Amino acid sequence: MGQVGKRLALIDGVEKVTGQMRFAADDAVAGLAHAALLFSPHPHARVLSLDAGKVLAMAGVIGVWWHQTTPQNGYNSAIWLAGQQLLADERMFPAVVRHVGDRVAVVLADTEATARAAIELLEVTYDVLPAILSPEGAQAHTGPTVDADRQPTYLNPVAEVALDHGDVAAAFARASHVSQTHVTTPRSHHCAIETHVCRAWPEANDRIAIHSPCQSVFAVQAVVAQALGIAADRLHVTKSPIGGSFGGKAEPILDPICAFLAMQTGRVVQLQLSRHETFTATRTRSATEGRMRIALAADGRILGRDVVVTVDIGAYCTGGAYLPGSMLQRMVRLYDVPAERYRGRAVYTNTLPTGAFRGYGSPQIHALGEIALDLAARDAGFDPVALRLRNIVGPGAIDPWQGLNLGNARGADCLRRGAKAFGWETRAKLAPGTGRFRRGVGMAAATHINGCFPGDDESTTATLGLQADGGIVLNCALHDLGCGSDTTLAQIAAEVLGLGLQNIRVTPADTDTCTYDLGTRASRMTYIVGEAVRKAALALDQAIRDAAALALNAAAQDLTLLQGCVQSARTRISLADLAAWLVARKTALPSATQTHRATANPGSFAAHFAEVEVDTLTGRVQVTDYLAAHDIGRAINPMLVEGQIHGGIQIGLGYALYEDVAVDPGTGRLRGDSFARYTLANAPEMPPIRTLLVEEAEPTGPFGAKAVGEIATVAVAPALVNAVNAALGTRLTDLPLLPERIILALQN
Amino acid sequence: MTPDAIPRDRLTLWVNGREVSVIADPHDRLSHILRDRLGLTGLKEGCCEGECGACTVLVDDHPVASCLMLGFQAEGVRITTIEGLTQGGGLSGLQQAFLTYGAVQCGFCTPGMVMAAEGHLRANPDGDRAAIRHALAGNICRCTGFALIVDAVESEAERRQADLSNAMEAGA
Incomplete structure (x- = not known):
C-alpha cells in the first residue's frame, strides 16, 4: 500500500548506475x-x-x-x-x-x-x-502524391488539413485589436546518447529475430x-533497453x-550508426513556418484566430502527413476561441526526413501560438498571464475540431499558482535595465494530449500473474524509453496489490508473447497503459484472494493483500507460500488479463515562467530562473514526473536558443552534424528550476493520473522567446534565438 | 591501409585493480579496447570524438574521455571504469545517490556521468555546486536536465564530508 505518490527509484536503476544494463550492442556474440x-x-x-x-x-x-x-x-x-x-x-x-x-x-x-x-x-x-531545399521551392512543385499506378510522385502537398469554426471574418471585424505574427521553427535533433543500432539473426522455422x-x-x-x-509472423521482434x-x-x-x-x-x-550518421541519416523534428492573426476584444477575449502553417517534412512522408492535423489538434485545445480558421500543409523537400520528436507538432504550434499571443498582449496592453487566464479552457471544455471533452483541464490553476510562485506580478513590472545586460521575464501556457484516441483504437492489454516463486510478473508490450514508465506501471500494480515495487517484475515488449499495443508514444503510457495495469491488478487481487481463501480456509472477501501476504484478522499466508501451496496441489497460479479501451483524451496543461539575462554585446542569452507548473492529475511518482519536466526544459531550452541541424540552402547538407557543431544546453547552461504539480485528479486516469512526458517540453521555447523579447523590446520570432539574430534585431 | 595491414603489439593495462594484456593496434582507442576487447560494456560510446562524455573513465583518478586516448597511451596508469566502482559488491555512495535523486533516466550516459562526478569529487571534495556543474560540462545527458544529477553529486560530497569528519572525530 501507499506506493502511488512515492518518490521511488527506478526498478531498473541499479543496472543503469552500475553499467550492467545490456543495451542492444552490449552483448558479445561469436x-x-x-x-x-x-x-x-x-x-x-x-x-x-x-x-x-x-x-x-x-x-x-x-x-x-x-x-x-x-x-x-x-x-x-x-x-x-x-x-x-x-x-x-x-x-x-x-x-x-x-x-x-x-x-x-x-x-x-x-x-x-x-x-x-x-x-x-x-x-x-x-x-x-535538381533539388528542392526549401519549403518555398516546394510550394511550386505540386500535383497528386501518387500516380495512376499508385506509385509516389513526391509532389506537394503531402497533406492538407483545414478547419473553419465559427465566423472568423466577423470576429476580426468587431475586434478591438488585431495582430499578426510570423514564426519559424528549426529542425532540431533528438540527440539520444545511444546512437541508432539494430541487431538481427535467423531463428528456427525460417524466421528472423x-x-x-x-x-x-x-x-x-x-x-x-x-x-x-x-x-x-516471420519476424520476431524484441525490444532492447533504449539509450x-x-x-x-x-x-x-x-x-x-x-x-x-x-x-x-x-x-x-x-x-x-556513428554520431555523425545519427545526425545526418535518421530523423529530425520538422521545421515549420506559420502565420497567426489574432482578433482580441477590448476585454481581452480572443474572438478569433486565423492560422496558416507549412510543415517541411523532408524527403519522405514518414508520419509527416499527420503533422498538420496534430498541430491543429493541439492548437484548439488550449484556449476557448469562438472562431478559428486553420490551414496546415505538409510539403516534401530534398532534405533529411522528419519524424516524431517529443510533442509531435506541439512544440511547433505552441511556438507560433504562444509567441503570437504574447506579442498581441504587448501591443494591446494586456498582462500575458491575465490574457491567458481570460481565455484558457476549463474543466469539461469541448474542443471544436474533434469534439472531445478535455476532462479535468486545470490550465488556469497552472497559470495562477505558477504566476504566484514565480512572483510574476512583481517581476513582470521590473524594467529590463539599460546597460549591457538586460533582464526580462516571459511565460507561456501549453496543452498536450493523453494517448491516440480517437485517431486509433486506443486499447491495451495487461497481464499480471503470480509466479511460482511468489513474485508478480507484469506482461504487456512495454517500451520504457528511460522515462521510468516500467517503474510507474509497477508502482500502480504494487499499489493495488498491497506490494512493494521489488515484488513486481516487468517484461519487455516481445511480438511473440505480448498482445498488440501502440507503443510508447503520444503521452499514452501512464494514462492508457497505466489504467490497463490498474484493472489487471484489481482482477489479480481478486484471483489471489480466491486462491488464498482455499489455502487459509477463509472467505475471500475477508482477505486483503498487504506487504506480500494475504491476510485476514486471524490468519495469513505469504505469496511465496501461497504459490508453493498451489503448485503442490496442481492448481493454476492466479493470473489476470485485462484490456482497457480508452474513450477519452483529456488534456494535460502547463504554464512555464522564465527569467533571462541577455548580453546585448554578444547576443548570448542566459536563462537565470525557471518555474514549470504542470496539471498532472496525480503524480504516480513525483520524482519521475519532475525528472520529465527537467529533461523537457533542457530540450526546450535548446529549441529556443541553440539547436538547429541547419540545412545548407545551397548543398542540402546539414551544418549541425556533430555534437561539436550542434549546441546542446549542458549542466552549466541550465537554470535553477522549480516545479509545481497541480494534482486535481483526472477521473478517467489511473488514480487520477495524466501525462507529462511530452508536455514537459512544449511551453519552454515560447516562454524563453517571450522573456527575451520582454528584455530587449524586440519581436524575435525565428527560432532558435542565435546570438547573431539577437544582435541583428538590436541593430534594427 | 586496410585494417589487416596494421601492425599489432602486446598492450598491458592496469584496469580496475588488475593487470590485463591484449594484442592491439597502435591506433586503437582506449574506449574500444576497454569495451570491445575487455568486455567492459558499462563503458558507452556516444560520439567517439570527445564531445558527449559517455565513455568517461578515471585515469589515475582524473576523468578522461577514453575515446580520445589511445590504448598505448594508457600503459602505466591506473584505469577505473564503472565496473571498478562496485568492487566488493554493493553500490558506491555516488551510485546510490544517483538512484535516490532521480539522476538516472535512460541510463546510457550514466556510467560516464558517474565516472566524471567521481573524478571531480576525488579532486574537489568540498562539493561546491557551481564547481560540480562545470565539472559535468563535458558530459551530455539528454534525459534529466542535469539538475538532479548535480543534486546527487552534491549530496554525495556532503555524505563523504560527514564520513570524513566522523572518522577524524573517532581518531581524535
Missing part, C-alpha cells in the same frame, strides 16, 4: 557481423552504377548490396500496424536518392572497422538531379514486413536492412 552504410552526398540524384570490385576483394568482407540487389518494396517507416494507409514512398536503397544522407549501399563484414573501410572504397556514379531499441516492437514488425515484402529516444527511435530506420542482411547471410548482423 561471429557477429557488422554492417556499414554508404550515404548519398547529393540531395537528389539517380544512382547509376556501383563498382564494388575493390571491396569484394577485401579480406573480411561478406557482401555488398544496393538498390539492384535489394527488395524495392515501397514502405513507410512511421506505420505502427500492418495495412496502415500512409504513403509508402521509402525504399531500403532507392534508385533515386532524395536527400544528402539517403541510403545508397551497405557492406557487411566481419568487423565494423572493415565494413567502414570498405564503404570508402565503393565507386558510385550519380546523375545529379530483430532486437532493437524501439518504441513499438509491432511497428518494427509492420515496417520490416512491408519493406521486405514478407509475412509479419534515449524522444521519438528519434520511433521509426525503424535500420531494422529492415539488418533483417534483410541476416536473411541473406544467415549471420548475426549488427548495424550501428
Whole structure:
C-alpha cells in the first residue's frame, strides 16, 4: 500500500548506475557481423552504377548490396500496424536518392572497422538531379502524391488539413485589436546518447529475430514486413533497453536492412550508426513556418484566430502527413476561441526526413501560438498571464475540431499558482535595465494530449500473474524509453496489490508473447497503459484472494493483500507460500488479463515562467530562473514526473536558443552534424528550476493520473522567446534565438 | 591501409585493480579496447570524438574521455571504469545517490556521468555546486536536465564530508 505518490527509484536503476544494463550492442556474440552504410552526398540524384570490385576483394568482407540487389518494396517507416494507409514512398536503397544522407549501399563484414573501410572504397556514379531545399521551392512543385499506378510522385502537398469554426471574418471585424505574427521553427535533433543500432539473426522455422531499441516492437514488425515484402509472423521482434529516444527511435530506420542482411547471410548482423550518421541519416523534428492573426476584444477575449502553417517534412512522408492535423489538434485545445480558421500543409523537400520528436507538432504550434499571443498582449496592453487566464479552457471544455471533452483541464490553476510562485506580478513590472545586460521575464501556457484516441483504437492489454516463486510478473508490450514508465506501471500494480515495487517484475515488449499495443508514444503510457495495469491488478487481487481463501480456509472477501501476504484478522499466508501451496496441489497460479479501451483524451496543461539575462554585446542569452507548473492529475511518482519536466526544459531550452541541424540552402547538407557543431544546453547552461504539480485528479486516469512526458517540453521555447523579447523590446520570432539574430534585431 | 595491414603489439593495462594484456593496434582507442576487447560494456560510446562524455573513465583518478586516448597511451596508469566502482559488491555512495535523486533516466550516459562526478569529487571534495556543474560540462545527458544529477553529486560530497569528519572525530 501507499506506493502511488512515492518518490521511488527506478526498478531498473541499479543496472543503469552500475553499467550492467545490456543495451542492444552490449552483448558479445561469436561471429557477429557488422554492417556499414554508404550515404548519398547529393540531395537528389539517380544512382547509376556501383563498382564494388575493390571491396569484394577485401579480406573480411561478406557482401555488398544496393538498390539492384535489394527488395524495392515501397514502405513507410512511421506505420505502427500492418495495412496502415500512409504513403509508402521509402525504399531500403532507392534508385533515386532524395536527400544528402539517403541510403545508397551497405557492406557487411566481419568487423565494423572493415565494413567502414570498405564503404570508402565503393565507386558510385550519380546523375545529379535538381533539388528542392526549401519549403518555398516546394510550394511550386505540386500535383497528386501518387500516380495512376499508385506509385509516389513526391509532389506537394503531402497533406492538407483545414478547419473553419465559427465566423472568423466577423470576429476580426468587431475586434478591438488585431495582430499578426510570423514564426519559424528549426529542425532540431533528438540527440539520444545511444546512437541508432539494430541487431538481427535467423531463428528456427525460417524466421528472423530483430532486437532493437524501439518504441513499438509491432511497428518494427509492420515496417520490416512491408519493406521486405514478407509475412509479419516471420519476424520476431524484441525490444532492447533504449539509450534515449524522444521519438528519434520511433521509426525503424535500420531494422529492415539488418533483417534483410541476416536473411541473406544467415549471420548475426549488427548495424550501428556513428554520431555523425545519427545526425545526418535518421530523423529530425520538422521545421515549420506559420502565420497567426489574432482578433482580441477590448476585454481581452480572443474572438478569433486565423492560422496558416507549412510543415517541411523532408524527403519522405514518414508520419509527416499527420503533422498538420496534430498541430491543429493541439492548437484548439488550449484556449476557448469562438472562431478559428486553420490551414496546415505538409510539403516534401530534398532534405533529411522528419519524424516524431517529443510533442509531435506541439512544440511547433505552441511556438507560433504562444509567441503570437504574447506579442498581441504587448501591443494591446494586456498582462500575458491575465490574457491567458481570460481565455484558457476549463474543466469539461469541448474542443471544436474533434469534439472531445478535455476532462479535468486545470490550465488556469497552472497559470495562477505558477504566476504566484514565480512572483510574476512583481517581476513582470521590473524594467529590463539599460546597460549591457538586460533582464526580462516571459511565460507561456501549453496543452498536450493523453494517448491516440480517437485517431486509433486506443486499447491495451495487461497481464499480471503470480509466479511460482511468489513474485508478480507484469506482461504487456512495454517500451520504457528511460522515462521510468516500467517503474510507474509497477508502482500502480504494487499499489493495488498491497506490494512493494521489488515484488513486481516487468517484461519487455516481445511480438511473440505480448498482445498488440501502440507503443510508447503520444503521452499514452501512464494514462492508457497505466489504467490497463490498474484493472489487471484489481482482477489479480481478486484471483489471489480466491486462491488464498482455499489455502487459509477463509472467505475471500475477508482477505486483503498487504506487504506480500494475504491476510485476514486471524490468519495469513505469504505469496511465496501461497504459490508453493498451489503448485503442490496442481492448481493454476492466479493470473489476470485485462484490456482497457480508452474513450477519452483529456488534456494535460502547463504554464512555464522564465527569467533571462541577455548580453546585448554578444547576443548570448542566459536563462537565470525557471518555474514549470504542470496539471498532472496525480503524480504516480513525483520524482519521475519532475525528472520529465527537467529533461523537457533542457530540450526546450535548446529549441529556443541553440539547436538547429541547419540545412545548407545551397548543398542540402546539414551544418549541425556533430555534437561539436550542434549546441546542446549542458549542466552549466541550465537554470535553477522549480516545479509545481497541480494534482486535481483526472477521473478517467489511473488514480487520477495524466501525462507529462511530452508536455514537459512544449511551453519552454515560447516562454524563453517571450522573456527575451520582454528584455530587449524586440519581436524575435525565428527560432532558435542565435546570438547573431539577437544582435541583428538590436541593430534594427 | 586496410585494417589487416596494421601492425599489432602486446598492450598491458592496469584496469580496475588488475593487470590485463591484449594484442592491439597502435591506433586503437582506449574506449574500444576497454569495451570491445575487455568486455567492459558499462563503458558507452556516444560520439567517439570527445564531445558527449559517455565513455568517461578515471585515469589515475582524473576523468578522461577514453575515446580520445589511445590504448598505448594508457600503459602505466591506473584505469577505473564503472565496473571498478562496485568492487566488493554493493553500490558506491555516488551510485546510490544517483538512484535516490532521480539522476538516472535512460541510463546510457550514466556510467560516464558517474565516472566524471567521481573524478571531480576525488579532486574537489568540498562539493561546491557551481564547481560540480562545470565539472559535468563535458558530459551530455539528454534525459534529466542535469539538475538532479548535480543534486546527487552534491549530496554525495556532503555524505563523504560527514564520513570524513566522523572518522577524524573517532581518531581524535
